Amino acid sequence: GLTEWAVRTAPSQIIIYNREGNKAMEVGGNNTYFGPGPTNTYHMDIYKEERRKPITKDNENVAKVCDYLKNIDFVMDLGTPRDVTPILSDVYAFKAMVNNTKKPIVHWGFDMDQYNDIVEIAAAVAGGLEELQKRPFLALYSESSPPLVHSAEAINKAIFAAKKRLPIIYTPCVISGATSPATLAGTIAQGLAESLPGVIVSQLIKEGSPIIIGGVYGIMDMKTTIYSYGSPEFQALQAGVAEVAHYMKMPVFGTAGCTDSHILDAQAAAESAMSILMAASSGANIVHDVGYTAAGATGSLFQLVMGDEIIGMVRRIINGFKVDEYTLAVDEVVKAKPGGEHITSMHTYKNFKDETWFPNFMDRWRYSEWKTMKGAKSMGDKIKEKTREIVENYEAPHLSEKVLKDIDSILQKAEEREAKKYEKTHKKKK
Incomplete structure (x- = not known):
C-alpha cells in the first residue's frame, strides 16, 4: 500500500552537518544525539533565579552554552522571544542561534512565510541554497494536532521541506488520557499513525526526502492535569516509539533531559537522568528537550x-567496554601477584583515562576535602557557577559581518511584509 511504499522509500539515515559544512550527526540506527527543546513560554533567569518571559538574548545564550557543552549535539531555542515582532519571533530566534553556534540547528516556524525566511537565512549562512541542500545544518520541524488532525500548515511544511530537499521532523505531541488513549500501547499506535501522513506526503513530493518520525509521547497527570515530562510512563513511551521506528528502519525523534520540577533540585536530576538513560538505551536519534523544566513551561x-553532565555519564555506560586479550590484562594480574597493587603500573597509567569517566559537577572528594578545599558546594551550586561563567566568558563563533548584513536584509523584508499584512487585515476590520 501507499504507507508501506512511503516508509520504504524514506531514508533510514540522514546526515546533518554543522554550520561550517562538516558532518555532525548521522541520524539513524542507534546513534543518539542530544539538544535542548523549543518554544518555552518562560525562561529561568540565571542571576535572579526566577522565571520571566524569554528575549532574543536568551536564545543567543542558549546557543552559546550549547556550543560550549561537549555532550550537546544540536541547538533549539529553549524559549520564544518576546522582545521582537511576535509573528517573526521564530525568525529572530533562528538568527540568534545561528550567529552563536556552529552546531546543527533544529527549528520550527509559525507559517510558510517564516519557513521561507528561516531557510533563506540558512542559505545565506551556507553560501547558497544548493550548498545548504548538499550539507544541511538545519532540520525543520512540524507537528500534527492530536487527535488525528493535520492542519494545512503542518502538511505544507512537510511539502516545503521535501521541495527544498531539507530534513524535516514530522511528529505529534500526544497526551495519554487526554489527546490519545489512556493505554500506552494505544498512545504509541495513534502517535505513529499521526507521523505517517507526513512521511507519505514528503515521499510523494520526492522519493527519498529526508524525514524523521517520533515525537513527544507522555501522559496527563490526572491530579494536576499537567503534561508530565518526568513520569515513568513518559520514559516508557519514548522507548516504545524508538523501538517501532527502528523496526520501520526510520530515524526517530525523542525526548529527554526534562523535568516537571520548577528548579534545579533532586527531582530535576532524577527525572533527567532516567529519561536520558532511556533515550540512549533505546537508540532514539535526535533527542530534544534537554533544559525543559516545569513540565515544559520554562x-x-x-x-x-x-x-550535559548526565549525558556524559550515560554515554559512558552505553559505550560499554572492550573485552580482548589486552583488556583482560591477565599478564598484569600475574605481575601484581597476590596482595600487590596496580596503582603504580604503567598499564594503569596508559589506560585509566580511556576507561574512566570523570564528572565536572558530581562530587567524589572525601568529606574533609569537600568541606575545606572545595567550599562544601553542592552539585547545583557548581552547575549555576559554571553556567554563569560560560554565558559571561565563552566567545561564541559569530558569523561574518557580510553574512549578518544579508540576514538583517532578510529580516527587514520580513518586517515590511508582515506590516503590510497587518495593515491589510486592519483595514478589512474597519
Whole structure:
C-alpha cells in the first residue's frame, strides 16, 4: 500500500552537518544525539533565579552554552522571544542561534512565510541554497494536532521541506488520557499513525526526502492535569516509539533531559537522568528537550548544563567496554601477584583515562576535602557557577559581518511584509 511504499522509500539515515559544512550527526540506527527543546513560554533567569518571559538574548545564550557543552549535539531555542515582532519571533530566534553556534540547528516556524525566511537565512549562512541542500545544518520541524488532525500548515511544511530537499521532523505531541488513549500501547499506535501522513506526503513530493518520525509521547497527570515530562510512563513511551521506528528502519525523534520540577533540585536530576538513560538505551536519534523544566513551561540553562553532565555519564555506560586479550590484562594480574597493587603500573597509567569517566559537577572528594578545599558546594551550586561563567566568558563563533548584513536584509523584508499584512487585515476590520 501507499504507507508501506512511503516508509520504504524514506531514508533510514540522514546526515546533518554543522554550520561550517562538516558532518555532525548521522541520524539513524542507534546513534543518539542530544539538544535542548523549543518554544518555552518562560525562561529561568540565571542571576535572579526566577522565571520571566524569554528575549532574543536568551536564545543567543542558549546557543552559546550549547556550543560550549561537549555532550550537546544540536541547538533549539529553549524559549520564544518576546522582545521582537511576535509573528517573526521564530525568525529572530533562528538568527540568534545561528550567529552563536556552529552546531546543527533544529527549528520550527509559525507559517510558510517564516519557513521561507528561516531557510533563506540558512542559505545565506551556507553560501547558497544548493550548498545548504548538499550539507544541511538545519532540520525543520512540524507537528500534527492530536487527535488525528493535520492542519494545512503542518502538511505544507512537510511539502516545503521535501521541495527544498531539507530534513524535516514530522511528529505529534500526544497526551495519554487526554489527546490519545489512556493505554500506552494505544498512545504509541495513534502517535505513529499521526507521523505517517507526513512521511507519505514528503515521499510523494520526492522519493527519498529526508524525514524523521517520533515525537513527544507522555501522559496527563490526572491530579494536576499537567503534561508530565518526568513520569515513568513518559520514559516508557519514548522507548516504545524508538523501538517501532527502528523496526520501520526510520530515524526517530525523542525526548529527554526534562523535568516537571520548577528548579534545579533532586527531582530535576532524577527525572533527567532516567529519561536520558532511556533515550540512549533505546537508540532514539535526535533527542530534544534537554533544559525543559516545569513540565515544559520554562527553559533553563541550569537544567541544560546539568543535562550535559548526565549525558556524559550515560554515554559512558552505553559505550560499554572492550573485552580482548589486552583488556583482560591477565599478564598484569600475574605481575601484581597476590596482595600487590596496580596503582603504580604503567598499564594503569596508559589506560585509566580511556576507561574512566570523570564528572565536572558530581562530587567524589572525601568529606574533609569537600568541606575545606572545595567550599562544601553542592552539585547545583557548581552547575549555576559554571553556567554563569560560560554565558559571561565563552566567545561564541559569530558569523561574518557580510553574512549578518544579508540576514538583517532578510529580516527587514520580513518586517515590511508582515506590516503590510497587518495593515491589510486592519483595514478589512474597519
